[in-house]
Amino acid sequence: MLLVVGGEKGGSGKSTISQNLAVFLARAGYDVLLLDADPQGTTRDWAAERQMNEGLAGLTFEHATGDLRKILADRVKRYQMVVVDAGGADSLALRSAMAVATHVLLPLRPKRRDLKTLPNLDLMIAQAKTVNPDLVVRAVITQCPTLPSQVKRILDAKEACRSFEIEPLDAITMQRNAYDDADEGGESVFEIAASDTKAIEEVEAIAKELWS
Ligand SMILES: Nc1ncnc2c1ncn2[C@@H]1O[C@H](COP(=O)(O)OP(=O)(O)OP(=O)(O)O)[C@@H](O)[C@H]1O
Ligand SMILES: [Mg+2]
Numbered sequence: 221m222l223l224v225v226g227g228e229k230g231g232s233g234k235s236t237i238s239q240n241l242a243v244f245l246a247r248a249g250y251d252v253l254l255l256d257a258d259p260q261g262t263t264r265d266w267a268a269e270r271q272m273n274e275g276l277a278g279l280t281f282e283h284a285t286g287d288l289r290k291i292l293a294d295r296v297k298r299y300q301m302v303v304v305d306a307g308g309a310d311s312l313a314l315r316s317a318m319a320v321a322t323h324v325l326l327p328l329r330p331k332r333r334d335l336k337t338l339p340n341l342d343l344m345i346a347q348a349k350t351v352n353p354d355l356v357v358r359a360v361i362t363q364c365p366t367l368p369s370q371v372k373r374i375l376d377a378k379e380a381c382r383s384f385e386i387e388p389l390d391a392i393t394m395q396r397n398a399y400d401d402a403d404e405g406g407e408s409v410f411e412i413a414a415s416d417t418k419a420i421e422e423v424e425a426i427a428k429e430l431w432s
Contacts, residue, residue: 221431222296224321226306226314228337233327233362235262236399238305240423241430243408245301246277253299255292256283257317258307270406287316296320310340318348318355323430326359326386330377342384359388360426363395391425394418 225238235258242254256263267281280299284291288304295302304321306314318324326341328334345357359381364374378388393399398409398416409419 221300221323222292222302222304222317222321223323223325223430224304224306224314224317225325225327226304226317227308227326227328227334228310228340229328229334230308232308232329232334233393233399234258234308235266235305236403237325237327237360237362237393237423237426238263238303239266240399240402240408240410241427242279242301242303243277243410244423244427245303246279247410250300251280252301252303253280253282253295255288255295255302255304256281257285257288257304257311257313259285260307263305266403266406268406269404273405273407276407276411285311285313288313289316289320292317292320310344315344315348318344319351321348321352321355323356323358324348325426325430326357327362328359328377328381329363330361330365330373335377335380338380338384338386342386345386356430357386358430359386361388361392364392366394389426389429391422391429393422393426396422 225234242252246252264283304317306317361377381388396419398419402409402412
């Protein structure tokens with residue numbers, strides 16, 4: 221399984237979701253590689269902190285940019301699960317990873333500026349599918365407002381995805397401090413001291429839906 225977490229908008233939660241899914245898989249007993257393809261190196265820095273933090277589930281980490289096809293073709297033979305944090309730009313790394321991935325996950329906040337990236341994401345997906353027709357593409361709505369009066373924003377965001385034939389997961393992430401707190405020390409929502417059951421359930425639900 222090769223999951224690429226990508227998109228075109230900064231801050232939508234790509235690194236957070238890549239890290240938490242990778243930890244979820246490692247804790248479930250899979251041999252996982254987490255590859256950061258973002259020149260910003262957010263996940264690389266997180267992984268460096270994680271390596272210093274003893275007692276956390278083992279996770280192999282790598283940083284690579286540019287054309288990832290050769291690297292990924294090799295890594296899928298060596299790991300049961302590969303998760304790529306592809307960063308927030310229409311880059312060669314994102315496009316090349318989509319050409320060889322089994323799954324693509326596109327985190328989007330329920331905000332106009334995130335949803336405005338859907339037309340170009342749609343084009344990117346169409347191009348990837350010309351060489352990788354079995355690619356499974358899903359969106360996940362992230363950092364959703366917790367107020368009940370704001371539910372329509374979430375439903376509208378899912379509808380916007382569907383209008384581009386990008387199926388949104390039922391699972392979403394709400395705005396929760398646990399995600400930000402987990403960044404400290406290279407942790408995940410599964411490992412932080414002030415544990416947040418709801419954040420844990422959100423990550424589990426994303427994983428379950430993606431790989432079911
Ligand atoms: N569900 C959430 N609730 C609260 N904060 C969140 C949530 N998801 C992500 N964040 C926070 O939002 C910020 C941006 O998240 P993240 O770095 O994962 O986004 P990104 O898409 O990888 O950004 P970039 O495009 O810069 O790579 C971080 O501070 C992160 O902790
Ligand atoms: Mg990032």
